[in-house]
Amino acid sequence: xxxxxxxxxxxxxxxxxxxxxxxxxxxxxxxxxxxxxxxxxxxxxxxxxxxxxxxxxxxxxxxxxxxxxxxxxxxxxxxxxxxxxxxxxxxxxxxxxxxxxxxxxxxxxxxxxxxxxxxxxxxxxxxxxxxxxxxxxxxxxxxxxxxxxxxxxxxxxxxxxxxxxxxxxxxxxxxxxxxxxxxxxxxxxxxxxxxxxxxxxxxxxxxxxxxxxxxxxxxxxxxxxxxxxxxxxxxxxxxxxxxxxxxxxxxxxxxxxxxxxxxxxxxxxxxxxxxxxxxxxxxxxxxxxxxxxxx
DNA sequence: AACCACTTCAACCGCTTTTGG
DNA sequence: CCCAAAAGCGGTTGAAGTGGT
Numbered sequence: 001x002x003x004x005x006x007x008x009x010x011x012x013x014x015x016x017x018x019x020x021x022x023x024x025x026x027x028x029x030x031x032x033x034x035x036x037x038x039x040x041x042x043x044x045x046x047x048x049x050x051x052x053x054x055x056x057x058x059x060x061x062x063x064x065x066x067x068x069x070x071x072x073x074x075x076x077x078x079x080x081x082x083x084x085x086x087x088x089x090x091x092x093x094x095x096x097x098x099x100x101x102x103x104x105x106x107x108x109x110x111x112x113x114x115x116x117x118x119x120x121x122x123x124x125x126x127x128x129x130x131x132x133x134x135x136x137x138x139x140x141x142x143x144x145x146x147x148x149x150x151x152x153x154x155x156x157x158x159x160x161x162x163x164x165x166x167x168x169x170x171x172x173x174x175x176x177x178x179x180x181x182x183x184x185x186x187x188x189x190x191x192x193x194x195x196x197x198x199x200x201x202x203x204x205x206x207x208x209x210x211x212x213x214x215x216x217x218x219x220x221x222x223x224x225x226x227x228x229x230x231x232x233x234x235x236x237x238x239x240x241x242x243x244x245x246x247x248x249x250x251x252x253x254x255x256x257x258x259x260x261x262x263x264x265x266x267x268x269x270x271x272x273x274x275x276x277x278x279x280x281x282x283x284x285x286x287x288x289x290x291x292x293x294x295x
Numbered sequence: 296a297a298c299c300a301c302t303t304c305a306a307c308c309g310c311t312t313t314t315g316g
Numbered sequence: 317c318c319c320a321a322a323a324g325c326g327g328t329t330g331a332a333g334t335g336g337t
Contacts (some may be wrong), residue, residue, distance in 0.1 A: 015330095016332095036322075036323095051323085101304075102306085110302070
């Protein structure tokens with residue numbers, strides 16, 4: 001006995017939506033809300049399955065959808081978030097207001113992936129290809145190097161978090177690091193400061209961290225509240241709250257250890273040390289980079 | 296103008312996760 | 317705790333559009 005099919009009715013329409021169907025759906029949802037997607041088509045008088053209605057609404061008809069091409073900043077953000085989150089399109093989309101997971105997935109598969117490949121960066125790992133790797137030879141552009149730095153920082157921090165989970169969990173039921181640690185960090189004040197500084201720092205090439213530590217020009221990022229969730233407290237985050245709920249974590253984030261050269265500090269520093277001066281300008285014009293033959 | 300190859304993106308499919316009884 | 321239904325998600329598909337010959 002298998003799973004019941006989502007749409008039993010054989011007369012259900014498939015394929016592209018027509019303007020009349022869109023109108024019916026919009027009118028119905030504006031009037032009644034979507035309620036149960038499964039029963040919506042019947043109530044609204046649509047010959048579609050609920051799943052199809054939900055998809056049409058969330059990916060196309062929702063009023064807060066931002067149409068049009070992605071901006072350079074959005075593309076950068078997608079790449080950065082993909083390095084953190086992998087193919088978790090919904091989580092990535094939640095960081096880009098008005099953009100849908102489907103749209104971001106398409107952007108990635110049709111544009112960004114190719115650009116990274118052309119740069120000699122593995123879109124899966126965000127690491128430069130090694131000489132023994134796939135067909136593309138690595139290029140030593142600052143952006144490429146930075147992505148490699150980023151990825152190793154990520155792995156390093158993951159390893160450290162595993163250690164910390166072990167330390168805090170007694171007995172440890174799960175030592176799997178919360179995959180959303182970085183997203184929370186990204187959403188934290190640190191991430192926000194970074195994003196702001198990254199935008200402002202076009203005139204000052206140093207990373208926010210180095211600015212904070214060596215200059216007062218842009219203020220300090222120390223002592224801020226970081227919402228990295230319950231990971232450091234040793235609990236594993238339930239999946240339902242994995243991306244959205246901010247959980248306050250004090251700046252003692254790395255102070256559980258007194259090591260001055262804490263590896264998570266290194267990771268944090270690298271997190272904040274994304275290329276300033278628009279080092280991802282490759283997005284604007286891939287052709288300005290020496291292009292491998294297959295690009 | 297006709298054909299073909301390639302690209303894009305909306306929509307579908309099937310699996311997983313969440314929710315509620 | 318268990319189970320079924322509903323919702324959510326990511327991978328894949330295929331029609332439409334575009335560019336080259």
